[in-house]
Structure formats: C-alpha cells, structure tokens
Amino acid sequence: MAKKNTAGQSSARMVMNVLIKHQAYTPDTAVGYDAFKNLPLSTMIIAYTIANLMESEVIIKTGDDRYYFVEENWKKVTQKVKRGYTLLLVLPLIILIIFLAFQVLL
Numbered sequence: 001m002a003k004k005n006t007a008g009q010s011s012a013r014m015v016m017n018v019l020i021k022h023q024a025y026t027p028d029t030a031v032g033y034d035a036f037k038n039l040p041l042s043t044m045i046i047a048y049t050i051a052n053l054m055e056s057e058v059i060i061k062t063g064d065d066r067y068y069f070v071e072e073n074w075k076k077v078t079q080k081v082k083r084g085y086t087l088l089l090v091l092p093l094i095i096l097i098i099f100l101a102f103q104v105l106l
Helices: 011-021 043-055 071-105
Strands: 059-061 066-069
Touching: 011 043, 011 059, 011 066, 043 059
Parallel strands: none
Antiparallel strands: 059 066
16 A cells, blocks of 8 residues: 655655556556646656656556556665665775775785
8 A cells, every 4th residue: 555645755656656556557557647646746856757767667658658667676676776775885894894904914
C-alpha cells in the first residue's frame, strides 16, 4: 500500500506511490498522466521525475502515453545505490588500513 505523501518524500517516491496506489504494474493496468494531478508538485517536476525514472526503466511508457511501475527495476536501482554508498564508506577505511600498515612496516 502506498504511504501518505509527506514533505520529506522525494518526488520520485511520490510518483511511484501514485503508480503503486493505482496498481499500475503492467501495460494493461498503466495509468495516464492525469493520475498524477493531485501531487503537490509542479507539472515540470512531475515530468522531469517521470523522465528520470524512465531512463532507468523503473517507469515504462506505453504506446498510448500511459505509465506503469516495474518493481524489479526499482530493486536493481536501489541495489546500485546501496553498493555505491557501501563503496564510499568502505573504500576510505581500506585506504586508511593500508596507510597505517605501511607506517607500521616502515
């Protein structure tokens, strides 16, 4: 079930919640742009957000200008982000350990 929109939610999460609320998971259940009209976002931000999510194939546009959510692709995107943050956190620690090991050896 989609969570209630709050000020702390990202525009991507708000757009995805609309698709989840409408159970738009396939081309047959896809929704039109009017499904996003009640979001507290400007049309430009909604369009930009949908375009960004379409690049990573989290949202797919049908031939008749309707949209649906692909949860498997969303999971892939979140895994990439988690790996990226893990790398950002672990890499400095590895460099620090190597640096300290060299100082001990010298």
